[in-house]
Amino acid sequence: MNGYWPSATTEGREVDVLLLALLLVSCAVLALVFGLILLYMIRYRAGSGVSRGERSHKTWRFEISWTAATLAIFFGLFIWGGDLYVRLFQPPADALQIYVVGKQWMWKVEHQGGQREINALHIPINRPIQLVMTSEDVIHDFAVPAFRIKHDVLPGRYQTLWFQVDRIGVFQLFCTQLCGVGHYTMTGEVVAMSQPDFENWLASGAAPEGHEDMAAAGKDLFTAHGCSGCHGEGGVGGSPETTGIAAPALSGLYGRSVKLQTGATVTADDKFIRDCILTPDKTPVAGYPLIMPSFAGQISEEKVLRLIAYIKSLKSGSRT
Amino acid sequence: MTHSAAHVSYLEDGHTLRSWLLTTDHKRIAILYLVAITFFFFAGGVAAFLMRYNLISSHGLLGSAETYNRLFSMHGILMVWVFLVPAVPVTLGNFLTPLMLGARDLAFPPLNLLSWYLFIVAGFVALYAVVAGGVDTGWTFYTPLTSLYSKGHVVAAFIAIFIAGFSSIATGLNFIVTIHKLRAPGMGWYKMPVFLWSLYATSVILVLATPVLAMTLLLVAFERIFGIGVFDPAIGGDPLLFQHLFWFYSHPAVYVMILPGFGVISEIVPAFSRKELFGYKFIVWASIAIAVIGFLVWGHHMFVAGTSLFSAIVFSLLSYMVAVPSAIKVFNWIGTMHKGYIHFDSPMLYAIGFIGLFTTGGLTGLFVAALAADVHLTQTYFVVAHFHYVMVGGMVSAYFAGLHFWWPKITGRLYPEMWGRAGAITIFVGFNLTFFPQFVLGYLGMPRRYFAYPQQFEALNLLSSAGAVVLAIGYLLPLGYLTWSLLYGDRASANPWGATGLEWSTPSPPPTENFAVTPIVTQAPYQYEQPEAVIHE
Ligand code: HEM
Ligand SMILES: [Cu+2]
Numbered sequence: 001m002n003g004y005w006p007s008a009t010t011e012g013r014e015v016d017v018l019l020l021a022l023l024l025v026s027c028a029v030l031a032l033v034f035g036l037i038l039l040y041m042i043r044y045r046a047g048s049g050v051s052r053g054e055r056s057h058k059t060w061r062f063e064i065s066w067t068a069a070t071l072a073i074f075f076g077l078f079i080w081g082g083d084l085y086v087r088l089f090q091p092p093a094d095a096l097q098i099y100v101v102g103k104q105w106m107w108k109v110e111h112q113g114g115q116r117e118i119n120a121l122h123i124p125i126n127r128p129i130q131l132v133m134t135s136e137d138v139i140h141d142f143a144v145p146a147f148r149i150k151h152d153v154l155p156g157r158y159q160t161l162w163f164q165v166d167r168i169g170v171f172q173l174f175c176t177q178l179c180g181v182g183h184y185t186m187t188g189e190v191v192a193m194s195q196p197d198f199e200n201w202l203a204s205g206a207a208p209e210g211h212e213d214m215a216a217a218g219k220d221l222f223t224a225h226g227c228s229g230c231h232g233e234g235g236v237g238g239s240p241e242t243t244g245i246a247a248p249a250l251s252g253l254y255g256r257s258v259k260l261q262t263g264a265t266v267t268a269d270d271k272f273i274r275d276c277i278l279t280p281d282k283t284p285v286a287g288y289p290l291i292m293p294s295f296a297g298q299i300s301e302e303k304v305l306r307l308i309a310y311i312k313s314l315k316s317g318s319r320t
Numbered sequence: 321m322t323h324s325a326a327h328v329s330y331l332e333d334g335h336t337l338r339s340w341l342l343t344t345d346h347k348r349i350a351i352l353y354l355v356a357i358t359f360f361f362f363a364g365g366v367a368a369f370l371m372r373y374n375l376i377s378s379h380g381l382l383g384s385a386e387t388y389n390r391l392f393s394m395h396g397i398l399m400v401w402v403f404l405v406p407a408v409p410v411t412l413g414n415f416l417t418p419l420m421l422g423a424r425d426l427a428f429p430p431l432n433l434l435s436w437y438l439f440i441v442a443g444f445v446a447l448y449a450v451v452a453g454g455v456d457t458g459w460t461f462y463t464p465l466t467s468l469y470s471k472g473h474v475v476a477a478f479i480a481i482f483i484a485g486f487s488s489i490a491t492g493l494n495f496i497v498t499i500h501k502l503r504a505p506g507m508g509w510y511k512m513p514v515f516l517w518s519l520y521a522t523s524v525i526l527v528l529a530t531p532v533l534a535m536t537l538l539l540v541a542f543e544r545i546f547g548i549g550v551f552d553p554a555i556g557g558d559p560l561l562f563q564h565l566f567w568f569y570s571h572p573a574v575y576v577m578i579l580p581g582f583g584v585i586s587e588i589v590p591a592f593s594r595k596e597l598f599g600y601k602f603i604v605w606a607s608i609a610i611a612v613i614g615f616l617v618w619g620h621h622m623f624v625a626g627t628s629l630f631s632a633i634v635f636s637l638l639s640y641m642v643a644v645p646s647a648i649k650v651f652n653w654i655g656t657m658h659k660g661y662i663h664f665d666s667p668m669l670y671a672i673g674f675i676g677l678f679t680t681g682g683l684t685g686l687f688v689a690a691l692a693a694d695v696h697l698t699q700t701y702f703v704v705a706h707f708h709y710v711m712v713g714g715m716v717s718a719y720f721a722g723l724h725f726w727w728p729k730i731t732g733r734l735y736p737e738m739w740g741r742a743g744a745i746t747i748f749v750g751f752n753l754t755f756f757p758q759f760v761l762g763y764l765g766m767p768r769r770y771f772a773y774p775q776q777f778e779a780l781n782l783l784s785s786a787g788a789v790v791l792a793i794g795y796l797l798p799l800g801y802l803t804w805s806l807l808y809g810d811r812a813s814a815n816p817w818g819a820t821g822l823e824w825s826t827p828s829p830p831p832t833e834n835f836a837v838t839p840i841v842t843q844a845p846y847q848y849e850q851p852e853a854v855i856h857e
Binding site: 004011012014015018019022025026029030033034036037040041044045046052053059062063066067070071074075077078080081082083084085086088089104137138139141143145146148149150151152154155156157159172174175176177178179180181182183184187279282296 | 380385386389456457458460462464465469470552553554556559560593594598599602623624625626629632633636637640641643644647648650651652654655657658659660661662663664672675676679680683684686687689690691692693694695696698699700763764765767768769770771772773774
């Protein structure tokens with residue numbers, strides 16, 4: 001089990017400390033419970049002549065004290081586990097984003113530079129990594145026990161998972177949500193490398209046949225699937241005069257708030273853009289006719305991720 | 321029963337198959353259930369044994385992942401719905417509720433028989449699903465795997481669970497009404513044995529939670545058959561909705577499994593300590609508290625599923641709250657042993673085994689209720705070990721404890737005591753050998769539901785499989801000696817353990833009408849200092 005202890009992440013080592021505390025509490029309680037049972041079994045066995053003395057008939061004192069003690073210990077454990085979880089939940093702002101798509105039965109990974117890998121994830125050490133994950137079919141779960149983390153990967157949603165590894169090494173990756181017959185084959189490895197090695201790998205090792213930056217690949221898709229036909233070249237937006245149809249501008253969209261015809265205001269994040277592409281009738285943008293067709297079934301989750309990368313790259317008013 | 325002379329034992333009251341299959345006597349129905357659930361327990365057990373065989377080698381000895389997935393699904397479905405959920409209520413509960421209350425039968429005897437038939441139909445539809453090719457989704461049926469991707473006989477399995485649900489609801493209603501309406505004169509609520517309180521709490525959960533499961537399964541079936549989008553996002557559904565609905569039933573259901581066990585232990589510990597139950601009211605209200613809070617913790621099965629941070633924190637806190645009443649019970653049982661006169665007959669050995677294993681299971685519940693720890697442990701063998709400690713180590717031990725305790729009452733025969741003790745000890749040892757290594761495996765990261773697994777986990781899996789052999793022997797022992805005792809066991813007296821409780825005041829086995837004269841209750845239960853004080857006449 002080399003590389004398992006100590007955990008390769010700071011949070012992983014903290015989880016281990018929490019687990020150790022839980023183990024100690026459990027051992028103490030078990031010692032108390034088994035100890036008392038054994039003691040009474042011997043001391044108060046039917047044949048033993050030991051004096052039973054006065055039996056106390058007021059039980060509530062005992063009840064109150066052990067209930068209070070239990071509550072106090074439980075509350076402490078709750079706070080401890082919760083605090084750490086909150087930190088595991090919130091990625092640092094400067095995390096390096098990598099995209100993961102799960103499908104029956106493999107993990108597909110794509111780096112921002114367009115480098116793709118299957119059942120493997122190469123990462124640099126000492127840098128927060130944030131995985132943006134989705135599934136093409138059923139629910140999967142991306143789990144790296146050596147980092148003490150995991151998260152479900154759902155179809156139709158982007159789930160994120162972050163970690164920062166401080167040691168070079170190769171770590172096992174498992175799918176831990178039953179996803180069909182091949183569930184047990186959906187494994188792989190996380191390869192943590194030094195920053196220079198990682199850059200090397202990105203530049204050469206990753207995809208010898210060449211690869212294209214995700215945003216650039218997204219740009220090609222934007223034209224190929226006819227997005228630019230309505231939204232304009234470079235996503236500048238369309239109007240009856242230019243494209244023949246009123247369609248919102250996509251440049252500068254990412255991260256902005258958008259008003260919907262339902263009256264709701266939402267932030268244009270990854271999930272919102274995805275929904276606009278695959279289920280446009282669910283996200284009717286205020287002020288535009290409901291004419292955008294759904295691209296569900298035509299554009300795979302991986303391509304959607306590239307389109308998102310492209311739209312993200314479109315700064316307000318820019319033309320690429 | 322007009323044709324039965326007074327004092328004919330219920331076993332002698334008719335010998336034809338018809339007299340059994342059309343009976344409305346709660347005691348005979350209990351026996352019918354006993355036969356049925358014993359069958360399902362061993363069917364589920366065979367599946368488990370094959371799974372442990374498969375896992376001896378990291379390559380999977382069965383050679384087929386499809387077979388393995390079907391086995392664990394079958395194991396889970398049979399064990400949960402046709403063994404653990406019904407086990408204690410339909411056998412011991414059916415037999416004892418009227419006897420403990422001083423009543424002639426349950427409130428609705430024909431409904432009771434109908435429940436049994438529903439149960440049998442459910443069990444056989446489940447078996448049909450298995451024989452016809454099986455289900456490979458696990459007992460948890462997560463969508464959209466189950467609704468749109470699985471090739472198994474999902475709909476048949478759902479029909480089985482759906483029908484079993486009606487059986488549960490009917491049984492629950494029957495118990496609730498019986499406990500409200502048929503208590504003997506003088507038996508106030510606080511004079512009821514704790515077993516009946518537990519059964520009452522269990523019945524309330526069954527009646528409230530089971531319909532939610534039934535609706536959920538219907539929705540999945542609709543999506544699967546008609547393609548109506550409920551859970552699959554590709555057709556406009558929400559994949560997490562299923563998990564919320566499923567666990568809204570299934571978490572309370574785990575308490576349906578364990579609460580009757582608490583009741584059994586609360587009868588046995590005083591009886592073999594010859595001492596009043598410590599903290600009667602606390603134990604009773606702890607059961608009620610569990611039944612209520614148990615409805616509010618389902619989200620703890622979804623800490624890594626993609627729910628919000630806020631919901632995770634609330635559900636973690638509530639999960640710790642629900643553990644408090646369980647802890648209270650354990651302390652009270654130990655308090656009962658304090659200064660008692662402890663006898664080590666088989667029921668007590670099973671009960672002590674229960675306390676140890678349940679406590680271990682409950683403590684590991686604290687691990688998985690701690691959010692950050694759960695992130696690491698969930699969906700690994702740690703969770704498998706956790707719930708086997710509570711449900712098999714705990715619940716099945718309690719069921720066996722109860723079966724041994726009331727066996728003389730039910731059958732009128734005594735089993736060989738030495739064999740009983742040997743069984744209790746073998747099960748305790750075998751259980752720990754099988755499941756303790758799984759805590760370690762889970763901590764080391766071994767995912768559950770893997771047909772083949774990395775080599776580094778092989779040694780601990782081998783140990784676990786070896787333990788399963790001991791455990792299997794442990795479970796076969798009672799099957800052997802209890803069956804033997806039916807024919808060759810010594811005759812039991814009305815009260816072989818010197819226990820309190822109305823059921824012990826009538827002959828073993830009881831007459832069809834239970835009591836010659838309706839008993840009148842003047843005493844609280846468990847008055848072991850003056851055992852004669854429970855009044856009949
Ligand atoms: C005593 C306090 C208990 C606490 C705090 C507790 C906590 C938990 C938690 C947080 C989980 C979710 C773990 C995960 O999926 O990662 C869990 C799983 C489970 N628990 Fe408990 N538990 C307790 C007692 C019980 C009892 C009494 C039973 C049954 C009689 C039980 C049966 C189960 C089952 C069946 C599962 C997992 C189901 C599955 O995923 O297939 N637990 N428990
Ligand atoms: Cu639960």
